Amino acid sequence: MTKAMLVVNPSSGKEKAEGYVDKAEKTLLKRFDEVEVKRTEKGGDATDFASHAAEQNFDAVIAMGGDGTLNEVINGLSIHESRPAFGFIPLGTVNDLARSTGIPLKPKKAIKMLETAVLRPMDVGKIEEHFFMNVLAVGMIAQAVDQVSVEQKTKFGSIAYFVEGLKAFNRHELLQFKLDYDEGNFDGDAALVVAGLTNSVGGMENWAPDAEIDDGLLHVFVLTKLGLFDAAGMLPQLVKGTLKNSDGVEYVQTKHLKIDASGEDLSVNVDGDPGPALPVEIKVFPSHLNLFVPEGGKKKKSFFKAF
Numbered sequence: 185m186t187k188a189m190l191v192v193n194p195s196s197g198k199e200k201a202e203g204y205v206d207k208a209e210k211t212l213l214k215r216f217d218e219v220e221v222k223r224t225e226k227g228g229d230a231t232d233f234a235s236h237a238a239e240q241n242f243d244a245v246i247a248m249g250g251d252g253t254l255n256e257v258i259n260g261l262s263i264h265e266s267r268p269a270f271g272f273i274p275l276g277t278v279n280d281l282a283r284s285t286g287i288p289l290k291p292k293k294a295i296k297m298l299e300t301a302v303l304r305p306m307d308v309g310k311i312e313e314h315f316f317m318n319v320l321a322v323g324m325i326a327q328a329v330d331q332v333s334v335e336q337k338t339k340f341g342s343i344a345y346f347v348e349g350l351k352a353f354n355r356h357e358l359l360q361f362k363l364d365y366d367e368g369n370f371d372g373d374a375a376l377v378v379a380g381l382t383n384s385v386g387g388m389e390n391w392a393p394d395a396e397i398d399d400g401l402l403h404v405f406v407l408t409k410l411g412l413f414d415a416a417g418m419l420p421q422l423v424k425g426t427l428k429n430s431d432g433v434e435y436v437q438t439k440h441l442k443i444d445a446s447g448e449d450l451s452v453n454v455d456g457d458p459g460p461a462l463p464v465e466i467k468v469f470p471s472h473l474n475l476f477v478p479e480g481g482k483k484k485k486s487f488f489k490a491f
């Protein structure tokens with residue numbers, strides 16, 4: 185007998201989640217013998233539910249929510265030896281994992297996709313004691329993104345990030361960073377360090393076109409200049425998918441990373457939410473989870489059918 189858990193954050197996606205629960209449950213019942221629906225009430229619930237599902241040998245945990253909820257579910261699953269398959273119905277503002285895998289951004293379509301979805305291995309990162317699925321960012325702009333409140337996101341969606349990001353350009357001072365990666369180190373001034381597992385970062389799908397969700401690598405970008413003028417110069421490269429070649433950008437691929445910075449008390453933005461303070465150690469767990477992705481997606485060789 186197969187069992188799936190549907191973890192719903194009713195506050196996510198401008199509080200529209202509830203309207204999709206019935207449809208999602210019915211769709212999952214086409215694939216699984218039993219579906220348990222769990223609604224979160226506060227931060228931490230989604231992690232506890234997912235962890236419980238792993239302990240109870242559920243076959244799959246499907247998250248319905250924004251990146252915060254997805255990150256929590258990944259944390260609940262990743263600590264276990266035996267991990268249920270992971271799926272999600274995106275409801276938030278950014279949804280880089282959906283953008284990177286062809287999972288529809290529209291909830292109705294994402295639910296429909298689950299009927300025929302296949303499993304694909306995905307890497308998970310670990311920063312200190314916390315797992316992540318998309319991206320880490322450190323610098324003044326990342327600090328600014330941390331200032332966006334849940335209320336602002338619910339009301340204004342991605343515009344809230346944009347406004348806070350623009351404000352931060354006024355104080356884009358360079359910081360003294362020290363990075364250690366597999367094949368070297370960086371010791372110098374930078375405005376922003378971004379380390380991603382996915383090709384899409386902050387909703388920008390061409391950020392790191394080389395990145396695959398199962399390549400076992402962190403794609404690290406060190407932006408050594410980042411005034412409004414420099415950012416405008418990088419824009420065409422970002423559109424073309426060649427950001428790594430931009431003037432003022434250092435790019436490395438690595439499995440391990442240490443980040444430190446002197447001066448400011450900086451914390452790391454993890455998958456769009458505030459995370460631990462520097463210094464931090466980061467490690468990739470290759471193909472740690474199996475993710476439901478659209479049938480016939482981009483990279484067929486590592487897809488497999490289950491349930």
Ligand SMILES: Nc1ncnc2c1ncn2[C@@H]1O[C@H](COP(=O)(O)OP(=O)(O)OP(=O)(O)O)[C@@H](O)[C@H]1O
Binds near residue numbers: 194197227277338
């Ligand atoms: N019932 C609830 N009411 C209010 N907040 C909740 C509830 N359940 C969970 N939360 C909190 O809501 C946070 C934000 O959720 P999430 O990121 O999934 O949605 P979002 O803010 O709409 O998406 P995004 O961050 O992509 O914009 C979670 O990290 C969690 O702490």
